[in-house]
Amino acid sequence: MSYEKFMMDADMCGMLHSYLDGIVIDDTTLAFDAFDELGPSNHFLGCAHTIANYKGAFWESTQSDNEPFEKWQAAGSAASPERANRAWKKSLAEYEAPPLDESTDEELQAFITRRKAEMADAWY
Numbered sequence: 001m002s003y004e005k006f007m008m009d010a011d012m013c014g015m016l017h018s019y020l021d022g023i024v025i026d027d028t029t030l031a032f033d034a035f036d037e038l039g040p041s042n043h044f045l046g047c048a049h050t051i052a053n054y055k056g057a058f059w060e061s062t063q064s065d066n067e068p069f070e071k072w073q074a075a076g077s078a079a080s081p082e083r084a085n086r087a088w089k090k091s092l093a094e095y096e097a098p099p100l101d102e103s104t105d106e107e108l109q110a111f112i113t114r115r116k117a118e119m120a121d122a123w124y
Contacts, residue, residue, distance in 0.1 A: 004084035007091075011063040011084075018059035028053060063087065 023029075034049035044050045063083055065072050072078075078086075 003088040004081045007084040007087045008063055008080060011061055015059055015061065 027033075028049075031044075031049050031053075034044055034047045037047050037049070038044065060066075063080060065078065065083065067075070
């Protein structure tokens with residue numbers, strides 16, 4: 001498996017996680033106040049309810065490019081594997097190890113050394 005595939009798979013898992021949460025049906029999602037505000041035959045893009053809720057209303061991919069085709073094309077037409085390549089490299093470059101107690105780190109390093117000595121070398 002490549003790092004690019006891993007990044008694309010992780011993105012897909014994020015989508016599935018979001019979808020498996022199900023659909024919430026409440027006053028916010030039904031948006032009756034938006035219907036009351038606008039009335040029939042109007043669009044909802046500028047109403048207060050849309051402005052307050054649009055950012056969290058849908059799952060947003062970290063890998064997909066949702067720009068218009070012309071803008072995507074002008075930016076170099078990067079396909080998904082190319083975007084995933086940039087993403088994993090950026091993730092590694094920005095990685096900061098979490099704080100770890102020094103004695104815990106020493107124990108982990110000793111465990112790793114011991115396990116490596118117990119295992120035969122393999123080409124996988």
